[in-house]
Amino acid sequence: MSTVTLDNKTILVTGAAGFIGSNFVKYLLKKYGEDIQIIIVDALTYAGNLASIKDEIELDNVSFVKSDIADYETIKSVFTNNDIDYVVNFAAESHVDRSITNPKLFLETNIIGTQNMLQCAREAWYVGKDEMGSPIYKDGVKYLQISTDEVYGSLEKDFEEAQPLHVDDDVKKVIEGRDNLKTFGKKFFTEETPLSPRSPYSASKTSADMLVMAYHETYGLPISITRCSNNYGPYHFPEKLIPLIIKNILEGKKLPVYGKGLNVRDWLYVEDHCKGIDMVLRKGRVGEVYNIGGFNEESNINIVKQVIAIIAKIMREEPQYQKLLKVDLNQINDDLITYVADRPGHDMRYAIDPTKIAIELGWYPETPFTVGIEKTVRWNLDHQDWVESVTSGDYQKYYEQMYGNR
Numbered sequence: 001m002s003t004v005t006l007d008n009k010t011i012l013v014t015g016a017a018g019f020i021g022s023n024f025v026k027y028l029l030k031k032y033g034e035d036i037q038i039i040i041v042d043a044l045t046y047a048g049n050l051a052s053i054k055d056e057i058e059l060d061n062v063s064f065v066k067s068d069i070a071d072y073e074t075i076k077s078v079f080t081n082n083d084i085d086y087v088v089n090f091a092a093e094s095h096v097d098r099s100i101t102n103p104k105l106f107l108e109t110n111i112i113g114t115q116n117m118l119q120c121a122r123e124a125w126y127v128g129k130d131e132m133g134s135p136i137y138k139d140g141v142k143y144l145q146i147s148t149d150e151v152y153g154s155l156e157k158d159f160e161e162a163q164p165l166h167v168d169d170d171v172k173k174v175i176e177g178r179d180n181l182k183t184f185g186k187k188f189f190t191e192e193t194p195l196s197p198r199s200p201y202s203a204s205k206t207s208a209d210m211l212v213m214a215y216h217e218t219y220g221l222p223i224s225i226t227r228c229s230n231n232y233g234p235y236h237f238p239e240k241l242i243p244l245i246i247k248n249i250l251e252g253k254k255l256p257v258y259g260k261g262l263n264v265r266d267w268l269y270v271e272d273h274c275k276g277i278d279m280v281l282r283k284g285r286v287g288e289v290y291n292i293g294g295f296n297e298e299s300n301i302n303i304v305k306q307v308i309a310i311i312a313k314i315m316r317e318e319p320q321y322q323k324l325l326k327v328d329l330n331q332i333n334d335d336l337i338t339y340v341a342d343r344p345g346h347d348m349r350y351a352i353d354p355t356k357i358a359i360e361l362g363w364y365p366e367t368p369f370t371v372g373i374e375k376t377v378r379w380n381l382d383h384q385d386w387v388e389s390v391t392s393g394d395y396q397k398y399y400e401q402m403y404g405n406r
Helices: 019-035 072-081 096-101 103-125 200-219 240-250 270-283 298-317 319-324 354-362 369-381 383-389 395-401
Strands: 010-014 037-042 061-065 086-089 126-129 136-138 142-148 223-228 231-234 255-258 264-269 287-290 297-299 337-340
Touching: 010 019, 019 037, 019 270, 037 072, 037 297, 037 298, 072 103, 096 103, 096 395, 103 126, 103 142, 142 200, 142 270, 200 223, 223 270, 223 297, 223 319, 231 270, 231 369, 240 255, 240 298, 240 369, 255 287, 255 298, 264 270, 264 298, 264 319, 264 369, 264 383, 270 354, 297 395, 298 319, 298 337
Parallel strands: 010 037, 010 086, 037 061, 086 142, 142 223, 223 287, 231 264, 255 337
Antiparallel strands: 126 136, 264 297
16 A cells, blocks of 8 residues: 655546535645645536635636536546646536436436546556556556445344444544444445445446446556545535525425435535545555445434524524524424425435545544534534525525425
8 A cells, every 4th residue: 555645746626616526625725735736627517616616716726627527528638738646536416316307417427427537537647558468557646436325225224223333443443532433223334335226326326436446457547436425514515404404494494304304324524524535545555445434323303403403502592693594593493394205215224334444544534423513504604605606596496396395
């Protein structure tokens, strides 16, 4: 395993106007400053917004290209015009509900787009063949595919109430400040878990992962893959559970919860995820998959109730925030919750085992959910200008389509 620095490297980051991508760009610039060059490629579809990276794209060491990753000529020109060392591919259609209503779009971006990125990287980095006829690539390059735990399918929920989570002794040596870990099940996703996607979205991401691995096995392209659990934090587009709930509470709208809200997700604070990506990019073994999970299992209904309680507490203790409310403070309670028809094929539980990345690279999810969720709520309260900028007419149409008739 090699350890490298990103100083004086050029990194192509796709989908960097989206949630995780924008946070990753901010993380890189905070850590490496002017010592790296970042090229952002983003098609600026519904969930990609330049408001998320407006300050970053003004920097001399950051450039922006508006393009679909499936556009061969544009992506090829990005490689031709820049000496790219790393590709980090975040670009993807990523919401399960949207994949159910329009699966073709997910195939076009997540599969064809990924193949195009791989092919352009392969062509740009190729320098010749060795004596055995195997391809040789520019020294030190890597293509990193950002994937999801949803490619593994669904886990059983063995416990109605969370039970203590016991981790291996080797992992305990890495984890600091993470006590009282809990789980709703006996099994977890590891890198060896068979791929078993259950939605058009997860099927498209699975196909993309397999293409990435195929380019490694067939062409020798240096790649790694990371698969993360549910992220939360700043710049999260309000179609996803946590930012949607925050927005609706402030507006006094009902809080839609699928089914009975008993589905369980493993929540990962986005900055912790960015640290893991950075480690895999620099130190991860070529050809390997690394799971990045949060050690934060929680049911959807408990998430919603926690967010309600946090906002109510902040509003009472810090009344300057009450100006954001479009509803009486006394109405911020669990009565806002409304149960809607469940999502078709709704996976019951996701839970990642991050033992591999913890032991090999020394990464662990530093942020307990109780800390991360309050930071997330406060960020949303303090950045209502950003929320307004991304919730356009297209968002309103989407909201009505997803929840209006349920």
